[in-house]
Amino acid sequence: MEDLPRYLAIARQLESRLDSGELAPGSRLPSVRQLAAEHDVNTLTALAAYRYLEERQRVVARPRAGFFAALPGAVASGQAERPMPSVATLVDVESRMSNLIRLSAAPIRQQLHMAEAHDSLYPAQELARRMQQVLTRQPELIGAHLPMARQALLHRQISQLAAGWQLDIPHDRILFTGGITEAISLSLRLLTRPGDTVAVETPVYFGLLQTLQMLGLKALEVPCTPDAGLSLEALEFALRHGAPVKCLVTVTNFQNPTGALMPEDNKKRLLQLARRHGLPIIEDDVFGELHFSGSHPPPLKAWDRDGDVIYCSSFTKSFAPAFRLGWLSGGRHHAELARLRESSSLVSPALLLGVLSDVLGSGDYTRISQRIRQQLARQCDQLADAVLAAFPRGTRLRRPLGGLLLWVEGPDGLDSHRLLQAALAHSISFAPGLLFSAEPRFGHCLRLNFGQPWSSTLAEDVATLGALARAQLQGQ
Ligand SMILES: Cc1ncc(COP(=O)(O)O)c(C=O)c1O
Structure with missing residues (x-):
């Protein structure tokens, strides 16, 4: 049995x-x-x-x-x-995850499986020049921490940047981390103990499932749709009728994988709901800077008057992936998070913080990030058009308003895991839907990234992917 x-x-x-x-x-x-x-x-x-x-x-x-x-x-x-909430389950995604990560090391021509853009999107030359300048002026940054005055300046710069997103973050409430990954790990370590339940979106970014697994946590998967993001109705149901939930992790701006942007009204209602149930929220805003029009959508944190939200941001997707610089503002948990972080990474690399401060101070950040956003918006349209043209009838997608990711819902019967095996034979990779839940869901979906420059080869590869999907359905 x-x-x-x-x-x-x-x-x-x-x-x-x-x-x-x-x-x-x-x-x-x-x-x-x-x-x-x-x-x-x-x-x-x-x-x-x-x-x-x-x-x-x-x-x-x-x-x-x-x-x-x-x-x-x-x-x-x-x-x-x-949508209905699921039941909380202990997470076990390790083998599926490592299979996917292994793909990154394989000689695959078209790598569409990670939530990463092509390196040509980022300002490598400019950052290299800045790094040279910082090193020439301050070679001691190789051997020392960032001087206090410089640190204070950087925190003011971050605070100013966030003010443009409608965030009021005091400069003494900013903690640099090794990307959002470290910010979320620290927050979960603070708020939970092994065996506890954490509410997450479903489908969800599989890196988060992996973090939950490593910490021995259960995931309560709450439905998230490309149109409206996290279902507040389902979350409320779970909070009222289910086992105790220790915290919620949510990506409110351009969720991974659905690309959903939670409407402002829902953001406000989510805060009220969390307040009523005493639910701390870890907000992951990794993609907020990659908005295609207007400005960075205000995160939940913009309405958080009571410090319930641990806000996490990062420059890894939007500016300089290899810097691995993220930051958090911990609300009422900030002091404890600062202490916890001392046992984790202690401080961030002074040289990289120095370069970031120079870029933010010079105004170059604004210009460069605008260029990155425009390019991503174009690539998103190109990829979405190509998918709709090539994939079988019944395929659905919603064009995201920012981020890096396109969530494609195949027609009934499509098995995206089998499709991946066929695609790999053509040297094309993508992330199959099954990865985005700890349970057997989303098997007919796939996630592609539009961080790759558009080219005739990419167009051909998307056409191949579509043809393979059609062949799979016809063969059934
Ligand atoms: C939703 C989400 N959060 C966090 C991360 C990781 O962020 P970082 O590189 O800043 O650690 C990713 C990476 O893909 C992501 O998609």
């Missing part, structure tokens, strides 16, 4: 009753509470079973009416509008 998670065992049992006709197409199914009682599980587990079947289009949820057996051939359209 397979050792299935409880929700999956319940879903499979329901599925066989649907297959046998015992639960007739169109008939009303037991309520979530009844199902939970029948199987002696909590309501979230029962919901997870229904959600699993909903994704397979075996059941349909109707608002205020419950779940119904799907009609043959019926497409559960609009299911994203009625």
